Amino acid sequence: MRRWVFQLVVTVSFVSLLGLLGFIAAGNLARQGIATGYGFLFGEARFEISESIIAYSAANSYGRALVVGFLNTLKVSLLAIVLATFIGTAVGIARLSSNKLLAGVAGTYVEALRNIPLLLQLSFWYGLLTVTLPVPRAALNPVTGVFLSNRGVVLPMLEPHAAFGHAAIALVLGMAAVSLLNRFAKRRQEKTGRRPTIAPAVLLLLVGPALASWYFSGAPTALDMPRLQGFNFIGGMRLSPEFAALLFGLTAYSATFIAETVRGGILAVSKGQSEAGRSLGLRPGLIMRLIILPQALRMIIPPMTSQYLNMTKNSSLGVAIAYPDLVAIGNITMNQTGQAIEVVSIFMVVYLTISLAISGFMNWYNHRMALVTR
Amino acid sequence: MSSLSRLHASVLVGGGSVLRSMFSTWYNTLITLVLLFLAYKAVPPLAGWLVFDAVWSSPSAQACRMAGGACWAFIREKVRFILFGFFPYAEQWRPFVAVLLLIGLVFVSANRRYWKPWLLGLWPLAIAAVLAVMGGGFAGMTSVPTAQWGGLPLTLLLAVVGSAFAFPLGTLLALGRTSDMPLIRSLCIGYIEFVRGVPLITVLFMASVMLPLFMPAGIEIDAVLRALVGMTLFVAAYFAEVIRGGLLAMPKGQFEAVHALGLGYWAGMRLVVLPQVLRISVPPLTNTLIGLIKDSSLVAIIGLVDLLGASKRSLSDPEWLGFYREAYVFVAFIYFVICFSVSRYSRSIEAQLSARQNH
Numbered sequence: 001m002r003r004w005v006f007q008l009v010v011t012v013s014f015v016s017l018l019g020l021l022g023f024i025a026a027g028n029l030a031r032q033g034i035a036t037g038y039g040f041l042f043g044e045a046r047f048e049i050s051e052s053i054i055a056y057s058a059a060n061s062y063g064r065a066l067v068v069g070f071l072n073t074l075k076v077s078l079l080a081i082v083l084a085t086f087i088g089t090a091v092g093i094a095r096l097s098s099n100k101l102l103a104g105v106a107g108t109y110v111e112a113l114r115n116i117p118l119l120l121q122l123s124f125w126y127g128l129l130t131v132t133l134p135v136p137r138a139a140l141n142p143v144t145g146v147f148l149s150n151r152g153v154v155l156p157m158l159e160p161h162a163a164f165g166h167a168a169i170a171l172v173l174g175m176a177a178v179s180l181l182n183r184f185a186k187r188r189q190e191k192t193g194r195r196p197t198i199a200p201a202v203l204l205l206l207v208g209p210a211l212a213s214w215y216f217s218g219a220p221t222a223l224d225m226p227r228l229q230g231f232n233f234i235g236g237m238r239l240s241p242e243f244a245a246l247l248f249g250l251t252a253y254s255a256t257f258i259a260e261t262v263r264g265g266i267l268a269v270s271k272g273q274s275e276a277g278r279s280l281g282l283r284p285g286l287i288m289r290l291i292i293l294p295q296a297l298r299m300i301i302p303p304m305t306s307q308y309l310n311m312t313k314n315s316s317l318g319v320a321i322a323y324p325d326l327v328a329i330g331n332i333t334m335n336q337t338g339q340a341i342e343v344v345s346i347f348m349v350v351y352l353t354i355s356l357a358i359s360g361f362m363n364w365y366n367h368r369m370a371l372v373t374r
Numbered sequence: 375m376s377s378l379s380r381l382h383a384s385v386l387v388g389g390g391s392v393l394r395s396m397f398s399t400w401y402n403t404l405i406t407l408v409l410l411f412l413a414y415k416a417v418p419p420l421a422g423w424l425v426f427d428a429v430w431s432s433p434s435a436q437a438c439r440m441a442g443g444a445c446w447a448f449i450r451e452k453v454r455f456i457l458f459g460f461f462p463y464a465e466q467w468r469p470f471v472a473v474l475l476l477i478g479l480v481f482v483s484a485n486r487r488y489w490k491p492w493l494l495g496l497w498p499l500a501i502a503a504v505l506a507v508m509g510g511g512f513a514g515m516t517s518v519p520t521a522q523w524g525g526l527p528l529t530l531l532l533a534v535v536g537s538a539f540a541f542p543l544g545t546l547l548a549l550g551r552t553s554d555m556p557l558i559r560s561l562c563i564g565y566i567e568f569v570r571g572v573p574l575i576t577v578l579f580m581a582s583v584m585l586p587l588f589m590p591a592g593i594e595i596d597a598v599l600r601a602l603v604g605m606t607l608f609v610a611a612y613f614a615e616v617i618r619g620g621l622l623a624m625p626k627g628q629f630e631a632v633h634a635l636g637l638g639y640w641a642g643m644r645l646v647v648l649p650q651v652l653r654i655s656v657p658p659l660t661n662t663l664i665g666l667i668k669d670s671s672l673v674a675i676i677g678l679v680d681l682l683g684a685s686k687r688s689l690s691d692p693e694w695l696g697f698y699r700e701a702y703v704f705v706a707f708i709y710f711v712i713c714f715s716v717s718r719y720s721r722s723i724e725a726q727l728s729a730r731q732n733h
Contacts, residue, residue, distance in 0.1 A: 011561065024588055029587065101405075115664070119674065120671060
């Protein structure tokens with residue numbers, strides 16, 4: 001009984017506090033002449049956005065501007081997650097290398113970058129890209145076709161051609177075939193105790209169909225090379241300095257945390273496991289793939305999930321270097337319309353949805369990887 | 375793959391000397407050669423810029439720009455501004471004292487010998503002293519409004535005072551989340567998951583833009599306090615999760631012992647459970663603190679002049695334009711020294727605690 005009274009008192013006082021705050025806010029908003037509600041989303045935005053995946057102009061609505069920002073957040077987060085996973089895994093393994101020099105270099109990288117605020121690193125890279133790099137006329141040209149200037153990074157791109165679509169479809173089909181083959185090999189191993197050698201077949205299935213369909217669709221190799229025209233480059237793929245600095249900074253910073261996660265996971269697999277594998281007569285490659293990695297993965301997936309969530313949230317720091325992500329555009333919207341509560345509520349809903357989506361996916365993956373006890 | 379597993383084995387077995395490990399196999403030799411080549415390419419220009427071609431003192435920015443290396447003369451010119459922001463120049467011994475007080479407080483708290491009840495009393499005293507010496511307005515010290523606070527003391531203040539408030543709040547949230555009262559539990563879960571799901575910058579925007587809306591007309595909260603409230607509310611959710619982890623790691627026997635002794639919930643938590651939980655939570659709490667120190671730089675986005683904010687503003691002096699690399703490298707070095715020492719401390723305390731457990 002006493003416990004319920006306590007709970008009720010806490011809950012009622014919490015709710016009435018919220019009510020009181022809401023009442024005060026409503027009064028303040030009315031005094032400032034700000035209408036509440038989400039009607040402002042349909043109003044004309046009247047500001048330009050420097051980069052967008054979908055068509056956008058200043059005549060579009062605030063709602064569309066926020067969607068543009070959301071897509072930009074997704075773009076940079078997803079790319080950074082993929083890149084940081086590869087780099088981080090490589091660095092994490094390198095820190096465990098038997099080569100002490102390599103381990104030391106990897107360790108220095110991790111300790112140096114993860115102890116400096118990301119915002120500071122982003123400001124530094126952005127400065128490097130916009131202040132120190134020369135104008136497009138005098139752009140640095142480290143590799144043929146790649147230009148670094150204060151207008152961003154320009155890369156050569158393959159000219160669009162139907163053959164690439166065909167190759168992509170063939171690659172997906174090849175991946176499906178590999179997954180079937182893998183299942184077959186596993187069943188064979190369980191039945192006979194011997195695992196058939198499938199590595200060459202896997203390689204063939206992945207590369208073969210994709211390469212063949214590209215070849216028979218005309219084998220296009222034409223590159224869209226960037227070239228200087230007037231004051232800027234045309235052609236090729238252009239990464240804005242904002243995007244390039246954010247992608248690079250976020251990847252370099254987050255890779256250090258992923259490296260630590262991977263290192264911890266591998267170290268946590270006890271050495272008896274690899275010894276047991278060896279005494280079963282398994283080849284070293286199979287010990288790594290069948291014994292150590294699956295156990296390490298199980299240890300790695302939960303902390304990796306929170307790293308991915310952190311990366312998505314950290315991409316919001318792009319606001320400091322004028323990358324038009326959701327927070328940056330929401331901030332402009334807030335300043336123009338004064339609809340602070342509504343915009344912040346949109347932030348919350350969007351980030352919570354992204355968080356739930358990532359943790360849902362990772363939980364599903366974790367469940368698949370989890371130990372099956374028979 | 376096979377090199378991976380050999381690597382795994384060699385880590386667990388332990389390698390030989392550094393030099394031998396660099397050339398132990400053909401692929402290690404190859405890696406070493408590649409790394410040495412990269413070092414040959416990268417180290418001389420970097421060392422040249424940082425040290426050998428750098429200008430250490432220069433009367434004007436013009437002479438500095440001519441040099442091929444870093445212009446550390448810029449830092450010499452701006453160091454007081456970067457460290458103390460807009461604090462009145464003649465009074466800058468006060469933020470200096472504040473920094474010493476804050477560092478001293480952290481040092482005392484870090485020592486396990488002083489983990490006694492009086493430490494809890496020391497914190498409010500020390501923080502009050504810091505605020506008094508910064509704010510002034512008595513004993514001949516001119517009054518300095520928070521709008522002029524900045525640089526290193528502001529960064530440390532946000533981190534230390536933020537964690538001082540977030541710590542009890544986080545403890546309460548963790549207790550609430552693990553309690554068996556459904557209403558309390560769902561309130562706490564809601565708060566924790568909500569805050570952890572959004573980026574800090576949105577919480578700071580919320581604090582700086584929305585907090586004034588929630589205040590009765592005529593009451594102004596200054597910008598530093600708003601940022602502090604935002605950081606506290608944010609970090610409390612992360613502290614709560616760390617402490618919850620510690621609570622879940624407690625053996626059930628401890629709770630049963632509390633019950634058997636006839637202690638009430640609060641007395642049992644205060645006297646038996648929490649002291650043990652907090653002890654084992656120190657390493658992860660310190661890691662959260664490192665995050666807080668780094669994250670405090672985000673207040674630069676909402677217009678405060680913390681260490682990062684001050685370094686950014688030091689760049690806008692028209693006479694000394696364009697030395698952003700020097701400013702950022704200098705500030706990065708300060709952040710690195712602070713965060714790296716805290717993380718070393720966290721590791722050493724972890725080792726001490728696990729050694730104690732293995733007794």
